[in-house]
Amino acid sequence: MINEHLFATILAGGSGQRFWPLSRELSPKQLLSMFGTESLIAQAIHRIAPLVVHPSSIAITTNERLFDELRNHLIAQPDEGLHHVRYIIEPVPRNTAPAIALAAATFVAEDEDAIMVVLPSDHLLENGELWVDCITAAAAAAADDYLVTIGIRPTRPETGYGYIHAADPLPDYAVGDARPHVVGEFVEKPDRERAEQFVSGGEHLWNAGIFVMKASRVLQELESAGGEISRIGEVVRWIASLPADERSSERVRDEFASLPSVSIDTAVMERSRRVAVIPASLRWSDVGSLMALESVAEQDAAGNVRCGRGVDVDSTGTIVYSTDRLVATLGVQDLIVVDTADATLVLPKERAQDVRAVVEALKAAGAREVVEPKVSLRPWGSWTSLLKSDGYQIKLLEVKPRARLSLQLHEHRSEHWVVVAGTALVTRGEECVSVGVNESTYIPVGTVHRLENSGTEPLRVIEVQVGDYVGEDDIVRMEDDWERGER
Amino acid sequence: MINEHLFATILAGGSGQRFWPLSRELSPKQLLSMFGTESLIAQAIHRIAPLVVHPSSIAITTNERLFDELRNHLIAQPDEGLHHVRYIIEPVPRNTAPAIALAAATFVAEDEDAIMVVLPSDHLLENGELWVDCITAAAAAAADDYLVTIGIRPTRPETGYGYIHAADPLPDYAVGDARPHVVGEFVEKPDRERAEQFVSGGEHLWNAGIFVMKASRVLQELESAGGEISRIGEVVRWIASLPADERSSERVRDEFASLPSVSIDTAVMERSRRVAVIPASLRWSDVGSLMALESVAEQDAAGNVRCGRGVDVDSTGTIVYSTDRLVATLGVQDLIVVDTADATLVLPKERAQDVRAVVEALKAAGAREVVEPKVSLRPWGSWTSLLKSDGYQIKLLEVKPRARLSLQLHEHRSEHWVVVAGTALVTRGEECVSVGVNESTYIPVGTVHRLENSGTEPLRVIEVQVGDYVGEDDIVRMEDDWERGER
Numbered sequence: 002m003i004n005e006h007l008f009a010t011i012l013a014g015g016s017g018q019r020f021w022p023l024s025r026e027l028s029p030k031q032l033l034s035m036f037g038t039e040s041l042i043a044q045a046i047h048r049i050a051p052l053v054v055h056p057s058s059i060a061i062t063t064n065e066r067l068f069d070e071l072r073n074h075l076i077a078q079p080d081e082g083l084h085h086v087r088y089i090i091e092p093v094p095r096n097t098a099p100a101i102a103l104a105a106a107t108f109v110a111e112d113e114d115a116i117m118v119v120l121p122s123d124h125l126l127e128n129g130e131l132w133v134d135c136i137t138a139a140a141a142a143a144a145d146d147y148l149v150t151i152g153i154r155p156t157r158p159e160t161g162y163g164y165i166h167a168a169d170p171l172p173d174y175a176v177g178d179a180r181p182h183v184v185g186e187f188v189e190k191p192d193r194e195r196a197e198q199f200v201s202g203g204e205h206l207w208n209a210g211i212f213v214m215k216a217s218r219v220l221q222e223l224e225s226a227g228g229e230i231s232r233i234g235e236v237v238r239w240i241a242s243l244p245a246d247e248r249s250s251e252r253v254r255d256e257f258a259s260l261p262s263v264s265i266d267t268a269v270m271e272r273s274r275r276v277a278v279i280p281a282s283l284r285w286s287d288v289g290s291l292m293a294l295e296s297v298a299e300q301d302a303a304g305n306v307r308c309g310r311g312v313d314v315d316s317t318g319t320i321v322y323s324t325d326r327l328v329a330t331l332g333v334q335d336l337i338v339v340d341t342a343d344a345t346l347v348l349p350k351e352r353a354q355d356v357r358a359v360v361e362a363l364k365a366a367g368a369r370e371v372v373e374p375k376v377s378l379r380p381w382g383s384w385t386s387l388l389k390s391d392g393y394q395i396k397l398l399e400v401k402p403r404a405r406l407s408l409q410l411h412e413h414r415s416e417h418w419v420v421v422a423g424t425a426l427v428t429r430g431e432e433c434v435s436v437g438v439n440e441s442t443y444i445p446v447g448t449v450h451r452l453e454n455s456g457t458e459p460l461r462v463i464e465v466q467v468g469d470y471v472g473e474d475d476i477v478r479m480e481d482d483w484e485r486g487e488r
Numbered sequence: 489m490i491n492e493h494l495f496a497t498i499l500a501g502g503s504g505q506r507f508w509p510l511s512r513e514l515s516p517k518q519l520l521s522m523f524g525t526e527s528l529i530a531q532a533i534h535r536i537a538p539l540v541v542h543p544s545s546i547a548i549t550t551n552e553r554l555f556d557e558l559r560n561h562l563i564a565q566p567d568e569g570l571h572h573v574r575y576i577i578e579p580v581p582r583n584t585a586p587a588i589a590l591a592a593a594t595f596v597a598e599d600e601d602a603i604m605v606v607l608p609s610d611h612l613l614e615n616g617e618l619w620v621d622c623i624t625a626a627a628a629a630a631a632d633d634y635l636v637t638i639g640i641r642p643t644r645p646e647t648g649y650g651y652i653h654a655a656d657p658l659p660d661y662a663v664g665d666a667r668p669h670v671v672g673e674f675v676e677k678p679d680r681e682r683a684e685q686f687v688s689g690g691e692h693l694w695n696a697g698i699f700v701m702k703a704s705r706v707l708q709e710l711e712s713a714g715g716e717i718s719r720i721g722e723v724v725r726w727i728a729s730l731p732a733d734e735r736s737s738e739r740v741r742d743e744f745a746s747l748p749s750v751s752i753d754t755a756v757m758e759r760s761r762r763v764a765v766i767p768a769s770l771r772w773s774d775v776g777s778l779m780a781l782e783s784v785a786e787q788d789a790a791g792n793v794r795c796g797r798g799v800d801v802d803s804t805g806t807i808v809y810s811t812d813r814l815v816a817t818l819g820v821q822d823l824i825v826v827d828t829a830d831a832t833l834v835l836p837k838e839r840a841q842d843v844r845a846v847v848e849a850l851k852a853a854g855a856r857e858v859v860e861p862k863v864s865l866r867p868w869g870s871w872t873s874l875l876k877s878d879g880y881q882i883k884l885l886e887v888k889p890r891a892r893l894s895l896q897l898h899e900h901r902s903e904h905w906v907v908v909a910g911t912a913l914v915t916r917g918e919e920c921v922s923v924g925v926n927e928s929t930y931i932p933v934g935t936v937h938r939l940e941n942s943g944t945e946p947l948r949v950i951e952v953q954v955g956d957y958v959g960e961d962d963i964v965r966m967e968d969d970w971e972r973g974e975r
Contacts, residue, residue, distance in 0.1 A: 312853055312855075327831040328832045331836075332839040348818035351819075352818050355801070356818065368799075388884060392909065397882075417904075421880035441928065461880075465906040465950045
């Protein structure tokens, strides 16, 4: 049921360190696609898209660093709806309150009565009839100035989550099985005993980070908080009033950086006197650790889960997830082995929450594997780095039928292209030539060029880059089917 | 002390399945170079080279499949002595008795008084003064028709080895601390209790597979054994009498295949009445399992050993060996993680003896990773396969200064070469051109060609192979600095 005042912001600024090596700083958890048929962020968009007027009512809130990756990912998807979402760039990361406030100010500037749904970009959530009823009921309560959360009925005494106590009912807003309650209290990470009481008591719900609120109300709550927090509302209103091209200015960055780094829970939900929760028995997972991989394949008789090439002898309760290489295990118990093209991680299941410590250690050691993925999805297809060294890099480019890269040039590298599958149409300076299998061409440094798949089969090109610098950011775009920036 | 009648055969037909994924069928354990400054087989050659007249008195006994790999490896080493060893090819693998007999017959044909040292190619062994004295004493006893073994004084009650009982001394042959004894008995893999008695008793020694015997005597022992075993001596004498170019005939293969598959211990040592052993306190290891990796780096305070890129958080007693990728471990105990360019193996230390089961499972699954390595050493340098797919393969070729590949052609593939470091001299049909960094050339299918490093720095070339077949055996050699065969 479409609500014309409904907007949504999907929070996609996190890098998902706990999912390394599957996630990287530049290829975060929300892009992972092993949990279902599409990526987590595409699932998040599809969760709310049927309830808003147009995909442009959905804003992906992210940071400058991830913007390109997220946009490249979404416009590479076949569903055109995903191409038309908008993006809100946090000038600097300041936790969820400033990020959500910036989205709120953006929506209010367009519609004073805007109601915003806040969704995480990297969770799994069932989105059937109950979900639609929840959002409909929440929007009704939000229109009456309630700040509404969707609370997930707990299925186990999890001590790592926040809980929300559902107190008196608010029957006026009920829609089907979605029945809002006044929030009694928020409880952060209870001890085991308390968590068990919460599960058996039936009145406490998991805080899944899903909120439905009038956008203007969010700003008012912030402004009335006093102190530092009240500046959040002022600053985001000012940013939203600027023309688009001034929103990435130095001054905007400085002002935003001066805001307190605070969560929406602390800044708004736990302070407000008008907070509601809708208890919902929805299947939900925050995909919070590598343990989530347990769900991506069937267990064998010994409780092992395996994805990817390899064999096992005599192991029990083990998860092996491999993206492209061969992984063999012998006689291990309750381990997780995650193997990617350039990095492997081995840990016991019971340490799945601690992967961040590994990432920190790798960062301290300067390992590029915490930042860059080896395969990068692009709107036109993908590239895989086969070898990167001082002065050269080898890539496999895969270009979808009828797709083309931007018209571009590089200031520091030349490129040799050898076609190994399909047929390429290559623009090179003034000329345009067809290059077939077992043919090659050369793009000298500084030459404007474009690679296009003119056929109906995937095009595969081996690219040998040679130059004093072979980084991704040496690219000047003249023309692009996806309107990506100059760099 | 050089003995003019001394010959040696180094048994190098094994593939070392227990060392997968570091060893492969086509890159066996004897080529591993992490145990010391050179490969195990080079160490084996250097162990005996100072005691023989010329490196050609040393024969590497191997099979047809491994011959190229072993020879490529040895002629790629800087020490020229390693280039001049000879090779004896077992027509088909028939265990150690036929293999050693074939070497014996070959040596006898050259020198009736030949004394042969039999050495494994994939063990570690201390080779100081005591070692030289052992061989000298053994050669003296062998000249008197003793079949002599070098027995290693046990340092632990190992139940996986064979033991040799040293009975009455043979003081006539003693040299320094090397004092031969008559062999009382051979004991195969004793139980724990008996192994402990052997260690404390001091009269039992590990059978390390090192023998010193008059070559003619080996053949006589076989011929006098009767039954099937006596055929071994006859057949190998016949093969050794053939001109070199007839030794790989179908008939030779059939005759050799008809021999019993039997070890030298069973066929000769345990039957003979004139067997001696020299007890030696030499440091020795059969490098029998991945546990041997424990010695390749210093343990940290938590008992972890690590080779290669990566980090660890909170692990204990773990071995991580990585050849080129990043491996991270978190909170694991007593594991072995071996990570190579194309395959990873994870197992507890206590299962190190069972890696063969993994290899068998991989073979059953048709995994090419049990056969081929991703990096292959060549006399001229090395190649690394970056990507192999239907119809194309990408390789990085590294050519040593002043070295060149054979003059060759391919019947099924074309090659595109892009130079990314150094300068290449390329022969292509009738022409010969210089190709520098950021330049490329193309070798059409069927064109005679040669790649040479004309400079003093290493040459690096990216090779893109395109064709209906891109296997290693599509090569016709016209001319080769290392006299490798036509194929």
